[in-house]
Amino acid sequence: AQSVTQPDIHITVSEGASLELRCNYSYGATPYLFWYVQSPGQGLQLLLKYFSGDTLVQGIKGFEAEFKRSQSSFNLRKPSVHWSDAAEYFCAVGSGNQFYFGTGTSLTVIP
Amino acid sequence: NAGVTQTPKFQVLKTGQSMTLQCAQDMNHEYMSWYRQDPGMGLRLIHYSVGAGITDQGEVPNGYNVSRSTTEDFPLRLLSAAPSQTSVYFCASSRDRQNHEQYFGPGTRLTVT
Numbered sequence: 001a002q003s004v005t006q007p008d009i010h011i012t013v014s015e016g017a018s019l020e021l022r023c024n025y026s027y028g029a030t031p032y033l034f035w036y037v038q039s040p041g042q043g044l045q046l047l048l049k050y051f052s053g054d055t056l057v058q059g060i061k062g063f064e065a066e067f068k069r070s071q072s073s074f075n076l077r078k079p080s081v082h083w084s085d086a087a088e089y090f091c092a093v094g095s096g097n098q099f100y101f102g103t104g105t106s107l108t109v110i111p
Numbered sequence: 112n113a114g115v116t117q118t119p120k121f122q123v124l125k126t127g128q129s130m131t132l133q134c135a136q137d138m139n140h141e142y143m144s145w146y147r148q149d150p151g152m153g154l155r156l157i158h159y160s161v162g163a164g165i166t167d168q169g170e171v172p173n174g175y176n177v178s179r180s181t182t183e184d185f186p187l188r189l190l191s192a193a194p195s196q197t198s199v200y201f202c203a204s205s206r207d208r209q210n211h212e213q214y215f216g217p218g219t220r221l222t223v224t
Contacts, residue, residue, distance in 0.1 A: 009151075032211045043115075043201060043215035044154075051211075090153060094211035097161060098169060099144065101153040 002027050002095045006102035013081050014110045021076040021105050023091030032094035033074040035065055038104075039087045047089075050074065061085070083109045112137050115216035117202050123222045124192040132187040132219050134202030140214075141207045143185040144169070145177065147198040148218075154201065160185055161208050192223045 003026045013019055025031060032051050036044040048059025055067040065076045074091060086109045091102040118133045136143065144159035156169030160179040174196060176188040185204075189196060199220050203213040 004153075034211070036215075043217045044203075044213075045215075046212060049212060092154075097142075097159060097167065097208050098156055099211070099213065100170075101146075101155070103151055103153040 002031070002093055002098075002100045004091055004093050004100050004102040006089075006091055006105050008105045009103070010106045010108070012108040012110060015083050016080050019076075019078045019081045019085070019107070021089050021091075021107070023074045023076065023102060024072050025074065025091075025093045025100075026072065027093060027095060033065075033067060034092040034094065035059065035063070035074075035076045036090045036092060036101075037061075037087050038090065044090065047076070081107075081109055083111065085109055114138065115202055115204055115214050117200075117216035117219050119219060120217065121220050123224065124189070125224055126192060126194060128192050130189055130192065132189075132200055132202075132221070134185045134187065134216060135183050136185075136202075136204040136214070137183065138204065138206075138214070139182060140204035141182070142205045142213075143179065144203050144213070145175070145185070145187045146201045146203065147171065147196075148201060149198050157187065157200075189221075194223045197221060197223045 005024045034049045035047040050067045088104045093100045115136045141162045145157040146154040148154045155171045158177040160166045202216040205213045
């Protein structure tokens with residue numbers, strides 16, 4: 001069965017510092033990969049997606065992610081975090097008709 | 112476009128009661144889905160639909176029913192509510208099942224006492 005692992009439950013970074021959120025997946029072929037962000041009390045917003053092609057994908061709000069097939073990873077990065085980036089981040093895998101989400105990483109940004 | 116809308120935003124039920132969570136989208140999307148979100152568990156797929164008249168089960172379908180009579184609407188029915196169904200429910204849609212880029216509604220927070 002497909003699975004998505006986000007090993008970091010909670011991360012705290014200082015404003016202006018760089019950020020990397022980890023995501024590993026288990027799937028037999030190259031899946032469709034996504035990162036979503038959820039602000040408190042809100043629905044989920046798509047940050048970026050990878051279907052094929054260039055393994056470094058750019059998203060909204062200055063985020064990027066790199067697909068590494070050899071490591072089954074799709075880590076999310078941002079070079080300089082803003083206070084407004086504090087939220088919950090979810091990695092997801094699309095497989096056939098179904099979608100699998102990781103358990104999320106909560107990001108706190110310290111002024 | 113309103114996107115994906117859900118009603119109600121909040122609901123409290125007693126054990127054994129039934130209710131329907133409404134979901135509608137105005138983007139002419141073929142694919143619609145329902146998720147529940149529980150602390151520490153991410154989002155889990157309950158049911159999905161690849162088009163009007165076609166539904167299928169996801170990861171956690173027990174206790175829930177769905178139907179898709181129109182492209183726009185995808186209601187989720189709780190047949191006999193249980194405390195284990197206390198959760199936040201999200202509806203989502205995407206252009207088609209190949210696209211996978213899902214748009215989410217604002218959610219319904221359900222408490223079953």
